[in-house]
Amino acid sequence: MSTARHHVIIGSGVAGNQAAETLRARDPDSRITMVTVSRLPFFNRYDLPRVFRGERDWRRFVIYPAEYYRRNRIALRRATQVVAVDSINQALTLQHKETIHFDTLLVASGARPYLPEELTEYRPLLLGFGAFHEAVRVADALPKKGHVIMLGGDTIGLDLARTLIELRHRVTLLADNHTFWPHEVSEDDRPRYIEALRNMGFDVVEAKERGCLASISQGAPGLPARRLVFKDGSELHGDLVMPFFGNVPILDFMIGSGVDIERGLLVRPNLRTTNENIYAAGDNCQIWTDSVRHYCFYHGWKNVRAMGELAARNITGADEAWAPIHDESLRLTADGKILSPFWEYQ
Amino acid sequence: MSTDVQIAIVGSAGDGTIAAGDILRRAMAEIGYRVISFDLYPAEIRGFGKCIARLRVTDEQAYSLKQQSDILVSLDDSHAIPHVGEAREWGAVIYETHSVNPLPEGAHLSGHIDPGQVPYNVPIRELAEKSTGSARSRNIVIVGYIIGLMRLPVEPVLRALVGKFKGKGDIAQKNEAALRAGYEEGLRWFRLDDIEFGPPPAQEKGAHVEMISGNAAIVRGALDAGIDNFFGYPITPATSIMERLASEMPRHGARLVQTEDEIAAISATLGAGYAGARAATATSGPGLSLMAEMLGFGVIAEVPSVVFVSQRGGPSTGMPTKHEQSDLNMAVFGGHGDAPRIVIAPTSVEGCYRCAGRAFEMAEAYQTPVIVLLDLYLSNRYETVPFPDRPPFDADTNRYADTRGGAAGFQRYALTVDGVSPRSIPGQAGGMHVATGLEHNELGRPNDQPDMHLAQSRKRHEKLKAALSHPGFEPAKRFGDTGQVEVGLVAWGSSFGECLEAMYLAQEEGIRCAAVKVVMVSPFPVDFVATFLADCKEVLVPEVNYQGQFAGILQMQVPRAVTRMTRIPCAPLRVEEILDEIRRLAGRIVEPQAA
DSSP: OOOOOEEEEEOOSHHHHHHHHHHHHHOTTSEEEEEOSOSSOOBOGGGGGGGGGTOOOGGGTBSSOHHHHHHTTEEEEOSOOEEEEETTTTEEEETTSBEEEOSEEEEOOOEEEOOOGGGGGGGGGSOOOSSHHHHHHHHHHSOTTOEEEEEEOOHHHHHHHHHHHHTTOEEEEEEOTTTTTTSOOOTTTHHHHHHHHHHTTOEEEEHHHHOSEEEEEESSTTSOEEEEEETTSOEEEOSEEEEEOOEEEOOGGGTTSSSOBSSSEEEOTTSBOSSTTEEEOSTTEEEEETTTTEEEOOOSHHHHHHHHHHHHHHHTTOOOOOOOOSOOOOEEOTTSOEEOGGGOOO | OOOEEEEEEEEETTSOHHHHHHHHHHHHHHHTOEEEEEEEOOSSSSSSSEEEEEEEEESSOOSSOOSSEEEEEESOHHHHGGGGGGEEEEEEEEEESOOSSOBOTTOSGGGGOOTTSEEEEEOHHHHHHHHHSSGGGHHHHHHHHHHHHTTOOSHHHHHHHHHHTTTSTTHHHHHHHHHHHHHHHHHHSOOOSOOOOOOOOOOOTTEEEEEEEHHHHHHHHHHHTTOOEEEEOOOTTTHHHHHHHHHHGGGGTOEEEEOSSHHHHHHHHHHHHHTTOOEEEEEOHHHHHHHHHHHHHHHHHTOOEEEEEEEOBOSTTOBTTSOOOOOHHHHHHOSSSSOOOEEEOOSSHHHHHHHHHHHHHHHHHHTSEEEEEEEHHHHHOEEEEEEESSOOSOSOOOOBOOOTTOOSOOOTTOOOSSSOOOBOOTTOTTOOOOOOSSOBOTTSOBOOOHHHHHHHHHHHHHGGGGGGGOTTOOSEEEEEOOSSEEEEEEEOTTHHHHHHHHHHHHHHTTOOEEEEEEOEEESOOHHHHHHHHHTEEEEEEEESSSSOHHHHHHHHHSOSOOEEEEOOOSSOOOHHHHHHHHHHHTTOSOOOOOO
């Protein structure tokens, strides 16, 4: 019987894949299983705007070819949802009732787009952008020189908007306190950044100037939303309405696992949770940060990748502490445009 | 855009696996695609064993299944898991999202999907239960899902469904609901595979395309050739020939009798043939053994008769539901004495139709038993066949003697130039003669003199040569590169389809390659095959038997070295395996040096 350890990773994004690579290098004889709800192998979601440039073959978006997983003996279980984690018996249960035992577990499940509660009733009408198929759907629905109404405007949304504007689409941003997420922009700086967006070709409407949204409606049954009506009676019309309000950790399956959760999984600086066999990395964990004396989220693909590597190193015997490597500050370029370090992904 | 999509559905007996494949192939044929399909199923009726329905959908008729499927469906993970590798890179793997019972690690199909394959996890059971109140229609949900996912029209599937379950209460209605539920689900999904269905091909003029099995094509050919009588005893895999004829023949004013055994069946067939009727029987290897003596009688008495033989795994009872091509020697040489007969082996379902019809013509024209040699793979597989609007067969190829006013002593076995003697039928005035199993003279009277034995033996052998140029019949045909080739394949029966596929793949790899299908195995088309072999640097003869029976016959007729590729996998040959042999013979695979 094999005595090789079984490392299970939930999630196949930047953190999960980096962790798998590090685990394979540091523990060559181990079993590695990566479980993900995605049907696609790992791709960079910051690449998705390429869909609007006509690239529709998802295989060109994939970071690692299938051969990479075969060669590294990483069992990639796609389209598979974890529904429960039993930290005592070191097992996780999948949606189809299969049980997988682990020696170590890394939770790198990432985050899903957040939709404010007051907008949830409109969810079916709003087009998301988190997955490849959603990007294709948006691109298919958007006419030539179309008009996108963007709600919120987090960095993923703003990145998409840059491409849309470049491709001669019109983007109207309904800016609110989610704009620029996860960057924190002070009230004093905000006007300069909003102005920078206008310099970049955005139509910016400050939500607070219009008041609350009264309704969102579609052009015809079966079509996506295209009209916003505000309580002051004013309206905004476009071809599509897309929400970009930042992300929330995906951790439903961890409820009842016996591991401490606040907004994200609470981990020590070495990325270990309150269970000695369970680690976390990426957008779904809050890391104890001595300098501010509380648990913090860290964003950006470089940070997330570093977390994946660190977790894997610590799983395989190291005991190193997290130190963010990514400058998370939003910048203004000399020509008055915004530049997020999260967009520097190539 | 061309279409070449293979779908494999894997389930357990009782899951409706074969039914799902049947509906899909009928629907694809109705849409206008060409289809080849072959099912594997266990001998047990329900609850045991693996069932696999495979169908290949193309815009030009294919004659073999592909090694890898584009779409693999699991209706039972325990059976499907060993087959996951059958789905190609970027192909689709469709499976049940939920499980009824808790599963240990590795028991769900999702854990076996390769990173290069595209998973489609579908709530199959839930959709079936919601739409019909029961999980029984899971197979129909999957049919609908595939149609929806591939954005194919649903109406032809509905018609296929109604046709299949006509007169079975509310089953058709429930299945329609299940089909629509699966279809809507399929439409909802975003496709990540790279599978493409192009437009179906245009219909051929003067022909209509039908989806039909090999055995059904035999029946169709027999009916179109004007079969009068059939005598048979059931045996797998030939039984469906008799079953179908039993329902069809009365409509054509023809008669069928189920006899007490195979000896009676061949005897009655010869009796009917002697009386001038177009008569046939059908059997498999064990039955052919029982018929051997009477076949010899048919040869010596020169009685037209047709024997359809569908081979299965042998010897003895062997493996009744498994494919094999091991009755060739029995068909060509079986029995005692020098008893030449015509043996033709179709290579496709369309070939079954043509060979069945031509067999009756040949039996009459050359006054001899004709064996049409099928095998389980060919009998049971389905293909779309373009049937001519008018049957192409000659309704009467007899050479009857004009015996009016003739003197006594009709020479039924007269030694003619071509070996065929004018014949008479019972009751024909002036045509009276002795028909016997004893060696005879020209009158039919017993005669054991060496000169007469030699003359009659020569007559019985020589007359068959004319069959090689029988009108409307090609005893052999060449495919692939012309002129000199690196590797030439010679194949017979259903194996030819796999050989042809391998040949095309080899050509794509830059190997000069050609293939010959030999349809008439006896008499052997020596000149044609010898000419072909002269063009080949290497010759490969793949077949599904242990001994290399066909290669033996080939080398007996055309002495030269050939590479025998003999396999007995209880299933059709694998295209990839044949291709490997071609590569090896062409020097494309460097074999490791012995230490």
